[in-house]
Structure formats: structure tokens, C-alpha cells
Amino acid sequence: MKSRVTAQHVADRAGVSRSAVSRCFGDGQVSDDTRKRIEAAAEELGYRPNAIARSLTGRSTGLVALLVAEMDNPHVDIVLKKLLLAIAEADKRALVIPETPRQDVTESTMHALDYQVDAIVVVGGTVSDRVVGQLRALDTPVFQFGRQLDGLGGVACDSHLGGLMGGQFLIRSGRTRIAYVSKESRTDSNLRRRAGLAAALEAAGLPLLEERSEDNSFEGGYNAATRLFAQLERPDALFCFNDMFALGALQAASAFRLRVPEDVAILGFDDIPMASWSAFSLSTLRPNLDAQIARLMAMIAEVCDGAPPRRTVDLVVPELVIRRTAC
Amino acid sequence: MKSRVTAQHVADRAGVSRSAVSRCFGDGQVSDDTRKRIEAAAEELGYRPNAIARSLTGRSTGLVALLVAEMDNPHVDIVLKKLLLAIAEADKRALVIPETPRQDVTESTMHALDYQVDAIVVVGGTVSDRVVGQLRALDTPVFQFGRQLDGLGGVACDSHLGGLMGGQFLIRSGRTRIAYVSKESRTDSNLRRRAGLAAALEAAGLPLLEERSEDNSFEGGYNAATRLFAQLERPDALFCFNDMFALGALQAASAFRLRVPEDVAILGFDDIPMASWSAFSLSTLRPNLDAQIARLMAMIAEVCDGAPPRRTVDLVVPELVIRRTAC
DNA sequence: TGTTTTTATGCACGCGCGTGCATAACTCAA
DNA sequence: TTGAGTTATGCACGCGCGTGCATAAAAACA
Structure with a gap:
């Protein structure tokens, strides 16, 4: 198992300091010349910044945890899928933690926190008031999807x-x-x-x-x-x-x-x-799932930009779809 | 946003060195006395080891990436759910990366690798031979679920x-x-x-x-x-x-x-x-989904223990279920 | 009590990366 | 040619943690 290419390797190859490489892949100032050399070296070696290490200094891991229960409900399914797509579109990664017989919401949350996720979204399942209290107290923003518990921000259908x-x-x-x-x-x-x-x-x-x-x-x-x-x-x-x-x-x-x-x-x-x-x-x-998800993603984007997490639930008005079984 | 509790805080509180704390939460040798003091301090402060930082030195992140496509297929749904549960049971976390219009398998894989995942599982979707070649070349183990492409280990129904x-x-x-x-x-x-x-x-x-x-x-x-x-x-x-x-x-x-x-x-x-x-x-x-998943998880456990990844596909025999539409 | 063996602890380094600060290089005007 | 102003680069430190190594403490034995 060959070890991964690091910024140091690229730096050596390009004949610059490691910081230059770091700046090149970040938003630092690099001259056109060195940038070219670094990019060439990175390309050759197949370098990609290590998201784990990167998140150690910067505060954002780019991870969003989805705590999902009630996975036998097809509606939760759809929500999960749409959330996954939305998170990918927002260039973040989804850490999906299911509720298992052995792991309740609290336990799942702890696991999510271990990975320093940027935000936690609770989808489906029953969340007790006690847990809501605990979630509120976290310094990681927590949002609820599809329910309206007091004191916890999120979106839901009315x-x-x-x-x-x-x-x-x-x-x-x-x-x-x-x-x-x-x-x-x-x-x-x-x-x-x-x-x-x-x-x-x-x-x-x-x-x-x-x-x-x-x-x-x-x-x-x-x-x-x-x-x-x-x-x-x-x-x-x-x-x-x-x-x-x-x-x-x-x-x-x-x-x-x-x-x-x-x-x-x-x-x-x-x-x-x-x-x-x-x-x-x-x-x-x-x-209106798409609307709900759009709002949720907006909330997540807000907290990623450093804003304090919302504490209110955005209600989305449902639409009556009339087909054959009732008209 | 109060900053997270680190091992240093616990060490100070318990009056020991940080390494002692580290060893206490790892598998190092700690005397009963200090262990008690550390655990008490950790409890008080609500300390949990930072999985991100921990994975920086140790080689395992405890993350398994699921690259999933064809999410509109209910069968893929079920597979995804069962995989999520199995991964949680194995005390690992699932990083789920959907195939989006903007991101094909290659791109998704790169994202997974950025997070130093322990293994990658490709579920559903169409994987070209070219991509298989690229996946093979990775030092991260890649498994396929539900198909039988040459040169890539995994499980599938026969x-x-x-x-x-x-x-x-x-x-x-x-x-x-x-x-x-x-x-x-x-x-x-x-x-x-x-x-x-x-x-x-x-x-x-x-x-x-x-x-x-x-x-x-x-x-x-x-x-x-x-x-x-x-x-x-x-x-x-x-x-x-x-x-x-x-x-x-x-x-x-x-x-x-x-x-x-x-x-x-x-x-x-x-x-x-x-x-x-x-x-x-x-x-x-x-x-036989459960059998397939069990074997896949066994493969993942193997590579996590340092074994080289399997290159063969385990075929599971399907079962004929006779109901009313054909008998 | 002295010596050897075992066990427990702390120190220091490194994992890969971002970033403040000092310095070097470069630009431009006088 | 010189000085001020600007930009690019490298150095060094720290993020939170694991771990080898040296040392201190304890235990075992003579």
C-alpha cells in the first residue's frame, strides 16, 4: 500500500516550499509562475489535499451528518435521497447515521460530533424533548427535518x-x-x-x-x-x-x-x-419537498458562514393533489 | 460558539499529562488510579476524542464511502439502507456520495479519497471499464456491490x-x-x-x-x-x-x-x-441480500485489519419465491 | 537493603495542512 | 542609484492526537 501523496511531495517536485503548495490550493497569493509549476507537479503526482488534515486547522470539515430513522418509510427514503443530492450539490459530504436498535439519537449524535460535522440534520424518527434539550446545548448546529419540536431550527411541512x-x-x-x-x-x-x-x-x-x-x-x-x-x-x-x-x-x-x-x-x-x-x-x-430542502440547505449555508443557527421551524404549505380516490 | 473540549483540558483537570489521557482512551497502559481520575474528568467536561485528529496519526478513519447511483430504483434503496445499518453495526460511519448530473463515479471517488476512507463500496449505477481500472490502481480498497466487473472485489447475486x-x-x-x-x-x-x-x-x-x-x-x-x-x-x-x-x-x-x-x-x-x-x-x-452484505462487511473488516483487498466477486445464489403471478 | 524486573508516566515528535510574520524579490517613481 | 511601496515566498508554529523512548515509580526477588 503506497502512501498518499502529500503537499510536501508536490513542493519538492516543484522546487518550492510546502506553504506555497498550501496557498496554491487555498486562496493565498501565488505568482503565476509558481502556480503553474505547482499545478503541473500536483497533476503528475496525482495530489489531492487531505480533507481530514485540512479540517484540523480550518474549522470546517465539509461534513453534514444525517441522523435518519424510520427508514422503512418510503417518504423518509425520498427525503434522504433528495438531501443526499442537495448536499452533494452544495459541495459537502453526507455522513449518514441510521438509528439502530443499539443506537438511539443521542448516541448517533455523539458519533456525528466525533467527526466535527458542520451541521446535523435529524430526519424522521422520534426525538424526545430531553434529547432536543441536549441538541440545543451543542455548539454544532442541529436542524430538524419534518417535525416541529420547539427550540430547534428546521423545516417541515405544515x-x-x-x-x-x-x-x-x-x-x-x-x-x-x-x-x-x-x-x-x-x-x-x-x-x-x-x-x-x-x-x-x-x-x-x-x-x-x-x-x-x-x-x-x-x-x-x-x-x-x-x-x-x-x-x-x-x-x-x-x-x-x-x-x-x-x-x-x-x-x-x-x-x-x-x-x-x-x-x-x-x-x-x-x-x-x-x-x-x-x-x-x-x-x-x-x-413541497424541494422547497423544504432548499430552505434547509440555506440554513446550513448560513451556519457554515458563521451565522448563529436558526431556532425556528420554517413551515412549507402542502399542496392538495386530487386524483381518483377522492374527488 | 464555545470551543470543543480536548484531551489537554481533561489532562489539566485530572492533573496528568495529555499522553495519559490519550492512552486511557486508546489501548495503552494506565494505572487504575489515574484511569479513574481521567474518566471522571472526561465525564465532567463531556470529553470525546476527536475522530478527525485521531485518524491523522492512526491510519484508520472509520469511514466507509458508499458511491450510490440509480437511487430511483427501490432495490438500490433497500441495499443502501441495509448497508447503512451494517456499517453502523460494525461501528463505522458511512459517507454517502450520490451520483449527480455533475459528478460521475470518478469524481465521487476522488471526494471519498479526500476523506481518507477505509474502503469504498460502489452500489448501483454504471461503472465503465476505464473507471474500474482507475479504482483498481487506488491504494484504498474498492468493492462493488451487485455487479461482476472483472478485477474488482465484491459481492453480487448470481x-x-x-x-x-x-x-x-x-x-x-x-x-x-x-x-x-x-x-x-x-x-x-x-x-x-x-x-x-x-x-x-x-x-x-x-x-x-x-x-x-x-x-x-x-x-x-x-x-x-x-x-x-x-x-x-x-x-x-x-x-x-x-x-x-x-x-x-x-x-x-x-x-x-x-x-x-x-x-x-x-x-x-x-x-x-x-x-x-x-x-x-x-x-x-x-x-439473498443479508448474505451478500454479511460477506461484504467481512471483506471490509479484512482490509481494515491490514489484509490486501480481495479481487474476486462472491456470488450469492438467489432464491425462487413463488407467489400468484407465476406458479 | 540493594538489585533486577515490571509497570506507569511524561516528553517530544510527527501526522498533513493553514496561516501570521519576517524577509526577500520585484515594481515604480524620483 | 536609491528609497518607498507592493507582492511573493519561506519559516515556524499549531490544530488534536498517537506513540517511541527515556525516566521515574513500583514491585519482585535475593
């Missing part, structure tokens, strides 16, 4: 508004027995979407039916919807926590020979790619 | 065998007009699956029908299958390059009012989670 919009839409289309289908967990976004829907229903004087499931998304939606459809007075609209639940519910409706949307309307949340497939044609609420 | 197994299965179940549905690209795995199928058909004296599409997976399968079904003598079995193609083909069959599997059998490859949903119940070939 879940409450989304719930409201979905509810109002279902009411306008004449539904009167509207059920909210979700999982047991007290996720922030779950509670907010439900609250938005509840507000719309209350304003219209309609009851809020509800069914929860502890199963995973697709099966959860399937099972919860099955229980709802088996009731004597079954709902005429299902507002699902996310698209996977909605797809499961759609499957359940088909098993009950219910016509969608005539007998029952089904509305999802997230607009995952599958939602637009003609096999499903799921009506849903689309969080 | 695509040829998979094609053969699928073909033999369809033949045994009485199919005579078997079509291979895939994308235009000359991906390694694509060619091998096709060759395996071709071998099975040739041995049985059957023709190999074929349809390719340049569209993305789901639409590609839908469009290709549509063209096949529109022919006078339509095939009675479709062997699709992957499950997404197969789902598209399934959708096309439904549009043509064809019964599956009576009129046409559909076989996929990958066994993505959706394949097992009762809405689809797709028969498919399941690459």
Missing part, C-alpha cells in the same frame, strides 16, 4: 394546515362520516395532522371518527380500514396519516368490494411516487 | 443462475412463449440475467422473445409489456429484469384484461417489499 385542507376538501365533496387512520405513535406530525382535520370537522359540525393501528404503514392502513369497513355504519371517507396507510386502506376497500371514491373516499399524505401510478391514482397532500 | 432458474421454472410450468423484459441499458446484471434465461430456453429448444424499453422501471415494464400484449401471438410468460418492471407489466396485463397467471405468467427479480403485497403477490427471484 401538517396542521394539511389536515385542515384535506378535511375541508372531503367536507366540500359531501362526505359526512370522515375517519382519520393512523398509527398509535404520538409523532408530532401525526398529532398535528389529526388536529387540523379535527378543526375542519368541528367547524362543519361533523364528528371525527378514528382508527389507529400499531402495525407498520401498509398493513396498518389495511388492518385499520378493515376494522372501519366492518362496522355497521362505515365511514364514507378515510383521511390517512400517510400514503402507505392509504394504499393499505385502498387494498382493504377492494377486499370489501367497496367502490372508490363512490362508496368511500381515500386521501393520503406525502405523495410518494406510487401514489401517482394508475393502479392506485391516490389523492393526497404533497409536501 | 444473475446468470437467477436467469436460468427463472427460465427453467417457467418452462416446467408449461410456458412456451417466454419473453424477457428489460431496459435498454447494457448493465452487467441485465446481460447476465438475459444470458441465463437464454441458456434455459435453448436447452429446451424454445425461442427467446424480447422487449426492451428505455423508460424507467415501472413505466418501462408497462410500455414494453403493452407492446408485447398487442402482438398477434402474445407471449405466455414475462420474465422481467426487476420487480418494478414486473409490476408495470402486471398493470399492463390488467389493462389488457389478461388473467395472471392463466393467460400470462409474470416473474420479477429482487423481491422488493411491494412484491409480497397481496395486491400484487408477485413471483420473483430473491437475491
Whole structure:
């Protein structure tokens, strides 16, 4: 294993001092002549500055940590992918740390900090208030993506508004027995979407039916919807926590020979790619992911420029996408 | 922004030299007494060794780079997730570098090398022979996941065998007009699956029908299958390059009012989670991902222990999963 | 108690690089 | 030719840590 080419090697080759090489690859002053010689030598030797060593003196490592949980959720998938691309575009590197059975958020954060990352982004998963407190106290900027915990900056889709919009839409289309289908967990976004829907229903004087499931998304939606459809007075609209639940519910409706949307309307949340497939044609609420990510990257760029990290959450308005399952 | 706690701070606090602290967190010899004092001081100050600085002298950064392309393919998704978990379990960190329009594999590799990663894993995407040559020449171990390019170590599903197994299965179940549905690209795995199928058909004296599409997976399968079904003598079995193609083909069959599997059998490859949903119940070939990942991690562990990187590809035998669309 | 062996600790150097400071080289005007 | 002003270069130090080496302390033995 041949050892790596260092700035010293280039300096020797070009007959200059190592500092000259350093300045040449940084933003220092170098004469045209030496610059040429250095670049030629670097090219020959295949030199590339060592990002690790470089970050030891300068304060920036160019690393952004992504703490990601709930990786079985396709929406988190998409967010992760888009974040990866955005980070690469911003000429930074992503250190992805998954939540494992053995490692919770706190532990993951510690690992991220070991690498002196420029910023930490928490994606998906459940973050307790206690952890938020710890994160706040860090000198490394921490942002949340997709939730709205107090005291921690970030971006999120406006879940409450989304719930409201979905509810109002279902009411306008004449539904009167509207059920909210979700999982047991007290996720922030779950509670907010439900609250938005509840507000719309209350304003219209309609009851809020509800069914929860502890199963995973697709099966959860399937099972919860099955229980709802088996009731004597079954709902005429299902507002699902996310698209996977909605797809499961759609499957359940088909098993009950219910016509969608005539007998029952089904509305999802997230607009995952599958939602637009003609096999499903799921009506849903689309969080404007690109806008969210753009804002997040702007926040990250800010702190990299030395600004203090934002402490507020930027809410992005979702968009109602009307397809076949609710119209 | 308060500066980070260093080993020197801990040393001062504990009244020992910095080297003692270093040894305490490494594997050096420290007496019980000083160890206690150091650990207490570290605890109080919240000290954690700086992984960046640590890697500067020791040769290992604990980083593994994942160069990932084709991120719209759900199978790549799953691989990525499982790899992330495996890397975390192995107490290493994943540096994920996506292939962007602006950055090809070579460029991504350079970025990875800038961070002195312990190993590079190439996942998905098309890697040209030229690039393989460059990767070979690196002193950083490079492994490929899911393909079988010569001269580069790694793991992969035995695509040829998979094609053969699928073909033999369809033949045994009485199919005579078997079509291979895939994308235009000359991906390694694509060619091998096709060759395996071709071998099975040739041995049985059957023709190999074929349809390719340049569209993305789901639409590609839908469009290709549509063209096949529109022919006078339509095939009675479709062997699709992957499950997404197969789902598209399934959708096309439904549009043509064809019964599956009576009129046409559909076989996929990958066994993505959706394949097992009762809405689809797709028969498919399941690459043994966990086995592949286990072997890959073993290879990585080897090189981290100083062994020279393997140059061969470990092939894992896929498993035929028979569900409703082909039996 | 003195001597040898073992163990614990500190010192100093280096990993690869950025950067302040002093010096050298160069430019331009007088 | 000389002086002031400007620019380019090298030297040396430090970032936080691991580690070889020398030394001090402790332990073991005679």
C-alpha cells in the first residue's frame, strides 16, 4: 500500500516550499509562475489535499451528518435521497447515521460530533424533548427535518394546515362520516395532522371518527380500514396519516368490494411516487419537498458562514393533489 | 460558539499529562488510579476524542464511502439502507456520495479519497471499464456491490443462475412463449440475467422473445409489456429484469384484461417489499441480500485489519419465491 | 537493603495542512 | 542609484492526537 501523496511531495517536485503548495490550493497569493509549476507537479503526482488534515486547522470539515430513522418509510427514503443530492450539490459530504436498535439519537449524535460535522440534520424518527434539550446545548448546529419540536431550527411541512385542507376538501365533496387512520405513535406530525382535520370537522359540525393501528404503514392502513369497513355504519371517507396507510386502506376497500371514491373516499399524505401510478391514482397532500430542502440547505449555508443557527421551524404549505380516490 | 473540549483540558483537570489521557482512551497502559481520575474528568467536561485528529496519526478513519447511483430504483434503496445499518453495526460511519448530473463515479471517488476512507463500496449505477481500472490502481480498497466487473472485489447475486432458474421454472410450468423484459441499458446484471434465461430456453429448444424499453422501471415494464400484449401471438410468460418492471407489466396485463397467471405468467427479480403485497403477490427471484452484505462487511473488516483487498466477486445464489403471478 | 524486573508516566515528535510574520524579490517613481 | 511601496515566498508554529523512548515509580526477588 503506497502512501498518499502529500503537499510536501508536490513542493519538492516543484522546487518550492510546502506553504506555497498550501496557498496554491487555498486562496493565498501565488505568482503565476509558481502556480503553474505547482499545478503541473500536483497533476503528475496525482495530489489531492487531505480533507481530514485540512479540517484540523480550518474549522470546517465539509461534513453534514444525517441522523435518519424510520427508514422503512418510503417518504423518509425520498427525503434522504433528495438531501443526499442537495448536499452533494452544495459541495459537502453526507455522513449518514441510521438509528439502530443499539443506537438511539443521542448516541448517533455523539458519533456525528466525533467527526466535527458542520451541521446535523435529524430526519424522521422520534426525538424526545430531553434529547432536543441536549441538541440545543451543542455548539454544532442541529436542524430538524419534518417535525416541529420547539427550540430547534428546521423545516417541515405544515401538517396542521394539511389536515385542515384535506378535511375541508372531503367536507366540500359531501362526505359526512370522515375517519382519520393512523398509527398509535404520538409523532408530532401525526398529532398535528389529526388536529387540523379535527378543526375542519368541528367547524362543519361533523364528528371525527378514528382508527389507529400499531402495525407498520401498509398493513396498518389495511388492518385499520378493515376494522372501519366492518362496522355497521362505515365511514364514507378515510383521511390517512400517510400514503402507505392509504394504499393499505385502498387494498382493504377492494377486499370489501367497496367502490372508490363512490362508496368511500381515500386521501393520503406525502405523495410518494406510487401514489401517482394508475393502479392506485391516490389523492393526497404533497409536501413541497424541494422547497423544504432548499430552505434547509440555506440554513446550513448560513451556519457554515458563521451565522448563529436558526431556532425556528420554517413551515412549507402542502399542496392538495386530487386524483381518483377522492374527488 | 464555545470551543470543543480536548484531551489537554481533561489532562489539566485530572492533573496528568495529555499522553495519559490519550492512552486511557486508546489501548495503552494506565494505572487504575489515574484511569479513574481521567474518566471522571472526561465525564465532567463531556470529553470525546476527536475522530478527525485521531485518524491523522492512526491510519484508520472509520469511514466507509458508499458511491450510490440509480437511487430511483427501490432495490438500490433497500441495499443502501441495509448497508447503512451494517456499517453502523460494525461501528463505522458511512459517507454517502450520490451520483449527480455533475459528478460521475470518478469524481465521487476522488471526494471519498479526500476523506481518507477505509474502503469504498460502489452500489448501483454504471461503472465503465476505464473507471474500474482507475479504482483498481487506488491504494484504498474498492468493492462493488451487485455487479461482476472483472478485477474488482465484491459481492453480487448470481444473475446468470437467477436467469436460468427463472427460465427453467417457467418452462416446467408449461410456458412456451417466454419473453424477457428489460431496459435498454447494457448493465452487467441485465446481460447476465438475459444470458441465463437464454441458456434455459435453448436447452429446451424454445425461442427467446424480447422487449426492451428505455423508460424507467415501472413505466418501462408497462410500455414494453403493452407492446408485447398487442402482438398477434402474445407471449405466455414475462420474465422481467426487476420487480418494478414486473409490476408495470402486471398493470399492463390488467389493462389488457389478461388473467395472471392463466393467460400470462409474470416473474420479477429482487423481491422488493411491494412484491409480497397481496395486491400484487408477485413471483420473483430473491437475491439473498443479508448474505451478500454479511460477506461484504467481512471483506471490509479484512482490509481494515491490514489484509490486501480481495479481487474476486462472491456470488450469492438467489432464491425462487413463488407467489400468484407465476406458479 | 540493594538489585533486577515490571509497570506507569511524561516528553517530544510527527501526522498533513493553514496561516501570521519576517524577509526577500520585484515594481515604480524620483 | 536609491528609497518607498507592493507582492511573493519561506519559516515556524499549531490544530488534536498517537506513540517511541527515556525516566521515574513500583514491585519482585535475593
